[in-house]
Amino acid sequence: MDFSGYRTQGYYDELIEDSGAPRPPAVPLLDRLLELEEGEIQHRQRAAERAMFESGTTFNVYHEEQATERIIPFDVVPRILEAHVWDRVEQGLRQRIQALNHFLTDIYGPQHILHDGTVPREFVDLGNITFQKCMTLRPPRGVWCHISGIDLVRTGDDEFHVLEDNLRCPSGVSYVLENRRVLKQTFPRVFGSLPIRSVDDYAEKLLATLEHLAPLGVDRPKTVVLTPGIYNSAYFEHSYLAQQMGVPLVEGSDLIVHDGFVKMKTTHGLRRVDVIYRRIDDDFLDPGCFNPDSALGVRGIMDVYRSGRVALANAPGAGIADNKVIYAFVPKMIEYYLDQEPILPNVETFLCGRDADCRHVLDNLDELVVKPANEAGGKGIMVGPHASQAERDAYAELIAENPRGYIAQPTLSLSRVPTVVGDGLEGRHVDLRPYILYGKDIYVLPGGLTRVALRKGSLVVNSSQGGGTKDTWVLSDNGHAPSISI
């Protein structure tokens, strides 16, 4: 194929330099793409999509009564990260997750960081009912966020910024694993010529992380994945992870609190459960403790958790640190708890709850991205430069009514990666969600989920809004493919 007309258009392109030459680690891939005959890239693209559909890597879209299964759009051109770039990102992620964990231990305990004013008390939602109910909890082994996904954006060669900390039930890791499986079929020869770090051991590491939490004295802990059920959009992932770990996938109705333990209902009667990787939010976990209307959870499970007879991952209450206001204070937490300089900076963030920030935001709505503090998945975001005057006026009102509910950030010039468009390649903006496991040690999955905004010029990467995914290759240090010894 021919991509001589490819232009980086002033953005940082991860595979191609401004001059049009491939970046060194991308040479084998781009050489291979050059060799492809006309139409071949589209052919491979379709084959990859088919492979995903057949393996059931789908999510459900509901229109009226009919449910249809779709794949999240997948682009076959991978993103490539060099070893030294990734290693620094990985260190930054380790640092950040440690600081967040310290913060959670502190905030549910002595609250030093509030008492000395490092994080002003008014910015933490202490009146939150979930927070209050978790106040006396001590999670096993002192870890709160066992599985997290921290969203990053790249703006230059070595410039990564943290965009969001996902500490509740971050999803997408199954796509990382499936994307890799499919891409190995798409470009097998390129895999042979680059030292790409494997992602295959994620399920093993996840299981080890979970089993590490088992109540003391349990030799062979029974671990399960708890899903809200098949109507959840991430159900494929729940089922996939359960299958890969070889543990049961349970729904709330499969579990019961009996005799002081959480047990699952089996064909051979009740069986004790020791560790639960729960993919339902705190609010729905226990109708007896949180939302009384929840039909998804297990009545009494929080009592068992409090007694130490079952472990939950992530720990209930961890979500308080997954909030766009708290986010703004994470660099301070890193200095406060770890006495280190943050390796990965935040995006500059204006807290509308501060008078000076709020005035700045209202005066500059046409240049800023406004986000509600407590929403996820790109909901309620206003991109100032792309919005109409009427939309900006509406947001100005919303902010004035509830300043603490909003934050604003400058629009960033996100990096781009060549993406298949028709029979050619065009640059599209991407972000990155690496996955971090915090058990006995901290493990960072090499790479993570690259989300790509498939619409021309768009900065929104969420799958619900025209986003797709790419495989992410992290190269090993030595720069050569691992040689096969005979």
Place this chain on the structure above:
Amino acid sequence: MLLSRVANSIYWMSRYIERAENIARFIDVNLQLSLDQFTSAGDPWAPLIEVTGDAEDFKSRYDRPTRANVMRFLTLDRAYPNSIANCITLARDNARTIRDIITSEMWQQINALHITVTRAADDAIREDRPVEFYHAVKEGCLLFAAHTDATMSHNEGFEFCKLGRMLERADKTSRVMDVKYFLLLPDAEDVGGALDVVQWAALLRSVGALEMYRQVHGVITPGNVAAFLILNPQFPRSLTHGLLQAQGALTQIVGPGNRHTAEVERRLGRLRSRLQFGQIDEIIDTGLHEFIDRTQLELNRIDESIDEAFFRYTPPAEDVFAQQAAQMQQ
């Protein structure tokens, strides 16, 4: 050891597939029969509604049991819970919740069946090659059973599959025999009178039994047909065969030391032995219809016992937290 919900889904996935296959067989045979232009035994379509046991449902929405109405009701009618289209959808709904338990071959085969059925427009089935459609359903269902057998470990889930399939098959064979036998031979005294051989052959064919029957009994007599379909232990769609297989599956599932399964084991074992050691003369003397009626009643009870023993087992309440809370209130 399986989650109760999972076992329940496997059992019903398998039952619904078997149900769809049986209905497709019945309709297929009727279609062939109605191509032969003599209809001495009257219209063959009304009895098919009797076989389902859902005549009330049919009458509430259709005026007469014409070929078109009956085919529509049994094949694509979404308002009828046991239509082929609904059976396949229900099987797929069950399969969807246990995709981590079944194999991808099984899942893909259910999907293929689902596509065959959802794409089949009403008219296309009736006017354009209905025979091909019912063959496709029948083969699709058989292929699913084959994938189950050849790709899934023969573990507890597999045994629940088998249990569901065998009980459903026994139920369907007994129903078709009950209705047709009574229709073709209203008076037991007529045994030995002039036979409508074409109709009897059609009964055997509707459960795929004609060729195997010939090998054992040769010419068709009502007594031998009943004996073959009820008592022959080797024919895969006979009642006795179904119950023997179901009991085998249950034995594998129960294993040692499972104390809440006594009821289902007893019920299944008792019905199996009544069939296995039954004699056709005795059965006909005491009334074939009564015998089948009782068999069906027992099959229903077995299904209820399976439900209680495996899917809905709830322990006696001994919730320590509830007890502690109660003590604190005292």
